[in-house]
Amino acid sequence: MTLIRVKGFKIFEDRHGKMRCYHRKTGTPIDLLKAPIGSAAFIAECARIAALSSMAETTRPGTxxxxxxxxxxxxxxxxxxxxxxxxxxxxxxxxxxxxxxxxxxxxxxxxxxxxxxxxxxxxxxxxxxxxxxxxxxxxxxxxxxxxxxxxxxxxxxxLRRPKGQSKQNRRWSDAEREAVLAAMPPHMLPAIGLMMFTGLGPQDTLSLPKTAFREGKISTARSKTEHGVIWPVIAPLRSILDKAPAHDAITLCANSKGEPWTGSGFRSSWATLRKRLEEQGKVQPGLTLYGLRHTVAAILREAGIDLRQIADALGQKTEVMAQHYSSEADLTRTMKGVAETLETEVNNRRTASVKPE
Missing domain, CATH: 1.10.150.130 (Tyrosine recombinase, N-terminal domain)
Structure with a gap:
């Protein structure tokens, strides 16, 4: 890629091979997925940020x-x-x-x-x-x-969510995941597979460089928290990545032209597919890409994985968000084991407390 220069902005490649751009004076970043370098959207965003910076210099004290x-x-x-x-x-x-x-x-x-x-x-x-x-x-x-x-x-x-209103980024059902995988075109499968089987968010997935996939593992860091994430690639994801169309993009996922996805481009393609599946009755309304993070967390919690491990899997520094993401987990199986443990412990204590006559 030929780098261009824009006065007042720094454009560079970070240590993960991801292109970055920010306004030097204010530190305001530009989302290069939405406004790729050199595009009309990129030039417009540079002009907007520069104008805001110039106008800010004239603000009145005490305001x-x-x-x-x-x-x-x-x-x-x-x-x-x-x-x-x-x-x-x-x-x-x-x-x-x-x-x-x-x-x-x-x-x-x-x-x-x-x-x-x-x-x-x-x-x-x-x-x-x-x-x-x-x-x-x-x-x-x-x-x-x-x-x-x-x-x-x-x-x-x-503001609290109105009663009866569905949760934002709700969990996907097993049937919905299978329906989406079956309908997804080959060039979209790697991205949706990474979100579905690692819990990475859309932004981190689409910007993931090819170098992040090596030795059977996905190794990266979340852009929001910079917390490291290491995911051994499980069989369903391995199959998707092995069958993915070849391309020369520096990112692991690429669009139908073999170029890195833009966030808006993938969201548009996903919206079209989701609408079609809703009309066919194969998925229910409310599916979001970010809902796959909640889905992964819920599945892990149902399997008995503790919140600290779920937080590490999602790239979270604390367990608070892990608890939030896994809140839709069905803990019936886990609680059955807990109840059985309690029953055994109570019976043992009752037996020990009974004095022989």
Whole structure:
């Protein structure tokens, strides 16, 4: 690949062979899966980020925009937060752009609740809650440095999922997994197979370099947590990878043209296939690619794997998210064994407590 130069941006290949690009001044990254280097989308994204940076220089002191600017330039944002997380924060900052001139003194808990509820109307519940979370982090940083006296977003509750509403990224059933595998075209199978049999998320799967697959194992690190993941390739995945169409892309997965997948490209192809399978009654509504991470976690928990091992399998640093991902596990078989152990232990104790006459 011939590297291009864009003023104010750094473009480089990281140690995993993955191309990266970020704005030097603000540290804002560009998602190269959505905007490949040299594409019109890439040029437009560079222009957008540069324009935001230029406009931020004119923000008035004591306003939301000034606080965001100070936070983005701080070590807390530049060095202490993973790049993928910074990208998520930036989406919130972009959303708040129309009110960046609002004085910090106007931000009260009721005002933030209104912002959250408005975000719910325009977007989804997840983004509305994320907006509240990012503001709480931003204002706490500002409070510690004297930009504001209190953190008005602290203590505001997240919006709860309405009763009866299906869970986001629900677990796939066994029948749904088999139906998708049977209908998937050959060039899409490697990606879906990796998600299905290793629990890697879509972004990590599509950017996985060929070098990550060696000696019968998938060895990589999650982009979000940078936590290492090592997965021995099980038989179903080995079969898929062995039969995959040959290509010259640096990534393990490639599209029908033999080029690395873009996130939008794979999502579009997946949406078309999923819709067709729904119409045929072979899958139920609500299937998401990220739901395969929940599926892997649930299957492992049903098999008796502990939360620490599930966290390692998913590339999580703590067991909290492993518990969340595996929450749909059917623990009937596991609890049967637990009950049998309890029964044996209780009987032994009762026998030991009975004194012979």
């Amino acid at each position: 939301l925009g000034a606080l965001i600017k100070a936070y983005r330039e701080s070590a807390a944002f530049q060095a202490d937060i993973k790049r993928v997380t910074r990208n998520g924060y930036q989406r919130v900052f972009d959303y708040l752009k129309p009110i960046e001139d609002t004085p910090l003194t106007r931000f009260t808990s009721p005002f933030i609740v209104k912002l959250r509820d408005k975000a719910l109307q325009k977007h989804k519940r997840h983004f509305a809650n994320y907006l509240k979370t990012v503001l709480a982090l931003l204002f706490e940083w500002g409070k510690e440095r004297g930009h504001m006296k209190e953190n008005p977003a602290k203590g505001i509750r997240a």
